[in-house]
Amino acid sequence: TPGSPNIPTRTSGALNPTQPTQSTQSAAPTSSQGPRIQIIDGKIVIDDSSLFIDAPNTQAIEETHRDDMEVVDESAGTQHITSASFRVNKIRRTVWSPEANERFYKYLQYFGVDFEIISHLFPELQRRHIKLKFNAEERLNPAKITHALKNRLTIRTFRIIANITMACIAL
Numbered sequence: 001t002p003g004s005p006n007i008p009t010r011t012s013g014a015l016n017p018t019q020p021t022q023s024t025q026s027a028a029p030t031s032s033q034g035p036r037i038q039i040i041d042g043k044i045v046i047d048d049s050s051l052f053i054d055a056p057n058t059q060a061i062e063e064t065h066r067d068d069m070e071v072v073d074e075s076a077g078t079q080h081i082t083s084a085s086f087r088v089n090k091i092r093r094t095v096w097s098p099e100a101n102e103r104f105y106k107y108l109q110y111f112g113v114d115f116e117i118i119s120h121l122f123p124e125l126q127r128r129h130i131k132l133k134f135n136a137e138e139r140l141n142p143a144k145i146t147h148a149l150k151n152r153l154t155i156r157t158f159r160i161i162a163n164i165t166m167a168c169i170a171l
Contacts, residue, residue: 035050036050091126094125094133096133100122103121103122104118104122104133104137105144105148106153107121108145109148109149109151109152109153110153112149112152113134115127115134
């Protein structure tokens with residue numbers, strides 16, 4: 001019909017762009033993602049051409065980048081992987097000297113189990129290091145840990161024994 005828009009219609013499963021009809025409407029705006037839906041003669045029809053996308057030639061891309069890639073041997077016996085392999089915050093085991101061990105017990109006697117404050121008195125260690133040390137000592141020397149926690153020090157005794165000033169301690 002003259003004056004009507006040239007709207008594609010569907011005849012026998014194929015898209016026919018030359019025959020206009022009055023009942024053809026687009027139900028959704030055209031976009032590059034997802035299938036397009038059309039209403040043809042009162043029925044909802046999915047546009048078959050919108051079900052496929054133009055993918056780049058992956059073989060050509062692989063050939064151009066093949067020289068830049070590094071060969072990695074991932075055979076079964078080369079690497080031992082456990083759930084611990086995927087940990088983000090790995091804490092390295094620290095070796096405690098006898099003097100650091102004694103300082104740990106003195107600080108434990110004064111501060112109790114406040115590992116954050118104790119970690120500030122060991123600048124090279126994190127709170128987690130102090131907590132791991134406490135757990136290890138609790139297994140190895142439970143009597144010494146119990147003694148340190150039950151026989152707490154006063155501030156005067158602590159200053160004399162630890163030989164530090166109160167400026168170091170952030171309370």
